[in-house]
Structures are given as C-alpha cells and as structure tokens.
Amino acid sequence: MTEPQAPPKTLAWNGVSVQVPRDWAAAEFQACALRLEGRDGQELDLRWRRSREPFDPEAHWARLAAALGPGATLDRAPDTLPPGWAAASSPQGPGSVRLPFAWRGKEGGGLGALMHHPDTGLTANARFILPTGGPLPEKDAAAATALAVLESLGDHPPEGLVPWAAFGVTALVPGGLELRAFSFTPGHFRLTLAAPRTxxxxxLDRLGPTDALLGNRTLAQYADAFYGTLGAPAGFFAESPAPEADASPDAQPRPEPDMVQGAGRQGAPLLRRLLRRPWAGVRRGRMWRAGIGAVLLGAFMRGRREADMDAFEAICRDYALDRP
Known part of the structure; x- marks a missing residue:
C-alpha cells in the first residue's frame, strides 16, 4: 500500500511564495533569490525583481543563457517540452506572461519558466534542475513535481501584507517594511525590515534553545540584554504582573512568565538634536516562549512617531513557529 504523500510546505520570501515538497531544503537565500534542493537530486533556482520598466523577454533569455555558461542551450519549442509544460505558458492574469523552456548546461539539465506580472512589476525566472538518471517514469514524476511547484508561485506586492515563511518561522508584515538584512547562525535567525519613508x-528573531540562552537570568533580563544593542534601556522589558501575594509558608514561587514586553520613548542624542536629524525614539519590544517553550521569538520595532507602532500588535500576533 502506497503511503499518502505529505502536503507541501510553503516558503515565502521578500514578495514571492512557493509550495514545495516537504523534503526540499533551503540551500541558499539572497535578497531576491533562493535555491532549494530535494533528496532525489531535484533543485529549484528562483530569481526575481520588481521594475516598472517594459518587459523585454529577449534580454532575459540572453542573461539566462549567459548565466548557464558556454555551450548551454535553451529550448522554447512547445513540442520539446514534457506533458503539461507547454500549457504552463497560459497567462496568470491580464497582460501576464509565462514562457516555459527546457535547458541544458554545465550543471545538467531541466525545465524552467520566465514570468512577468505587469500589474505588480514582478519578473521571475524559475529554473529546475532535474535528475538525469533513472527510468522514464521517475523523470516524468520529477517534471510533474516541478510543474506543481511552478503553478504554486505566489506574487505578494508591497501594496498589501507580505508573508514570510522560512527558517522555521512565519510572519505577515506590512509591505512598506522592506528587507534590509537577514542572518542565520546555529540557534539564531534574524530578519531586519525597514520603511524608508517613515x-x-x-x-524579528528566532532563538534557541531557551534554557541554554537564559541560564540564571529571567526572560525579562535576557530580553533587556539582547535588545540593548538596538536601544532597549535596562529594565525596558517587564514581566507579567504578579498574582496576589501568598504569604503562607507553603506558597510556591511564581512561575517564570512566557512573555515579556516593553514600550517607551528614548530622547535623541544631543548631536542629533543640534543637527535636527530624524530620530527613531519610539520603541516597542516583545519576547515570548513559542511551541513547548524550547524556542524564543522576539520582535523589536523603532519609529519616529507613536503611529509608527500601530502594526506592532498584529505583527506579533502573526509571528509564529512554522508547524509541519
């Protein structure tokens, strides 16, 4: 009896999302590119950009051919594509373009598609590396998987809420907050976003394991130290209000809270005031135990006005561990 196939997982990164098999792992992330690898040797190289310039497919074909290296070939003829891939050229909306292709180069070979959405300015190139060995049914299955991944590609322009799903967490943030930096080290993922206009x-941080990080410190003490580098003063994070005191000899100590938070305004340094330079002095922060408590999630936001913090509660509400 064939075991039921696990549902796909969603990866969302800087304005695009894609659903891939659960055993596919992220091999590389860039600001507007990602590479995913499957256990069967299948890979996806996805690159994108947003621009209001006229879409020139020939220029994109030329850049793709150059990236594949000398001797690489691109075949756009529908009759050379596997079943289903010729239909992948069907537009996804008014004026949209999706041009499927087969390719072969120094990395091997596979399938792909060049896509453009004029309403959002998104141009994306999805290139799949398919296993070269194995019987024909396995090759057909790999092509079908690649087509399903391609069909799942989502476009999330900055005019609305933009989803993020990677490195074990999911988030939903206003599109005006643009990617500035990200880092991943063992036990710590950080995503930094900024709104140039305001x-x-x-x-956003994901940290663990909790016990090793906290040591003898409370969650509030750890959050103060951790976000002190971003301007959180000592005592900024407060623990949950204590319940009514129990003075009996058998009273149990209050358990450590699962969440601490802080809010306040920090005055601008003298030099900034003298030069009348903008200062993001309004601060909001939160850190909490997620899942069974082995992971800490943190959010820290800075702005010039109290109104800049309006989205903070919703951001924290939607920031969570990515469950299988």
Whole structure:
C-alpha cells in the first residue's frame, strides 16, 4: 500500500511564495533569490525583481543563457517540452506572461519558466534542475513535481501584507517594511525590515534553545540584554504582573512568565538634536516562549512617531513557529 504523500510546505520570501515538497531544503537565500534542493537530486533556482520598466523577454533569455555558461542551450519549442509544460505558458492574469523552456548546461539539465506580472512589476525566472538518471517514469514524476511547484508561485506586492515563511518561522508584515538584512547562525535567525519613508524599522528573531540562552537570568533580563544593542534601556522589558501575594509558608514561587514586553520613548542624542536629524525614539519590544517553550521569538520595532507602532500588535500576533 502506497503511503499518502505529505502536503507541501510553503516558503515565502521578500514578495514571492512557493509550495514545495516537504523534503526540499533551503540551500541558499539572497535578497531576491533562493535555491532549494530535494533528496532525489531535484533543485529549484528562483530569481526575481520588481521594475516598472517594459518587459523585454529577449534580454532575459540572453542573461539566462549567459548565466548557464558556454555551450548551454535553451529550448522554447512547445513540442520539446514534457506533458503539461507547454500549457504552463497560459497567462496568470491580464497582460501576464509565462514562457516555459527546457535547458541544458554545465550543471545538467531541466525545465524552467520566465514570468512577468505587469500589474505588480514582478519578473521571475524559475529554473529546475532535474535528475538525469533513472527510468522514464521517475523523470516524468520529477517534471510533474516541478510543474506543481511552478503553478504554486505566489506574487505578494508591497501594496498589501507580505508573508514570510522560512527558517522555521512565519510572519505577515506590512509591505512598506522592506528587507534590509537577514542572518542565520546555529540557534539564531534574524530578519531586519525597514520603511524608508517613515524611518521605522522592525527586527524579528528566532532563538534557541531557551534554557541554554537564559541560564540564571529571567526572560525579562535576557530580553533587556539582547535588545540593548538596538536601544532597549535596562529594565525596558517587564514581566507579567504578579498574582496576589501568598504569604503562607507553603506558597510556591511564581512561575517564570512566557512573555515579556516593553514600550517607551528614548530622547535623541544631543548631536542629533543640534543637527535636527530624524530620530527613531519610539520603541516597542516583545519576547515570548513559542511551541513547548524550547524556542524564543522576539520582535523589536523603532519609529519616529507613536503611529509608527500601530502594526506592532498584529505583527506579533502573526509571528509564529512554522508547524509541519
């Protein structure tokens, strides 16, 4: 009896999302590119950009051929594509373009598609590396998987809420907060976003394991130290209000809270005031135990006005561990 196939997982990164098999792992992330690898040797190289310039497919074909290296070939003839891939050229909306192709180069060979959405300015190139060995049914299955991944590609322009799903967390943030930096080290993922127009910035963190990080410190003490580098003063993070005191000898100590938070305004340094330079002095922060408590999630936001913090509660509400 064939085991049921696990549902795909969603990766969302800087304005695009894609659903891939659960055993596919992220091999590389860039600001507007990602590479995913499957256990069967299948890979996806996805690159994108947003521009209001006229779409020139020939220029994109030329850049793709150059990236594949000397001797590489691109075949756009529908009759040379596997079943279903010729239909992948069907537009996804008024004026949209999707041009499927087969390719072969120094990395091997596979399938792909060049896509453009004029309403959002998104141009994307999805290139799949398919296994070269194995019987024909396995090759057909790999092509079908690639087509399903291609069909799942989502476009999330900055005019609305933009989803993020990577490195074990999911988030939903206003599109005005643009990617500034990201980092991943063992036990710590950080995503830094900023709004150029308002001077507001947001940092999202995933940390663990909790016990090793906290040591003998409380969650509030750890959050103060951790976000002190971003301007959180000592005592900024407060623990949950204590319940009514129990003075009996058998009273149990209050358990450590699962969430701490802080809010306040920090005055601008003297030099900035003298030069009348903008200062993001309004601060909001939160850190909480997620899942069974082995992971900490943190959010820290800075802005020039109290109104810049309006989205903070919703951001924290939607920031969570990515469950299988």
């Amino acid at each position: 001077g507001c910035d947001l940092v």
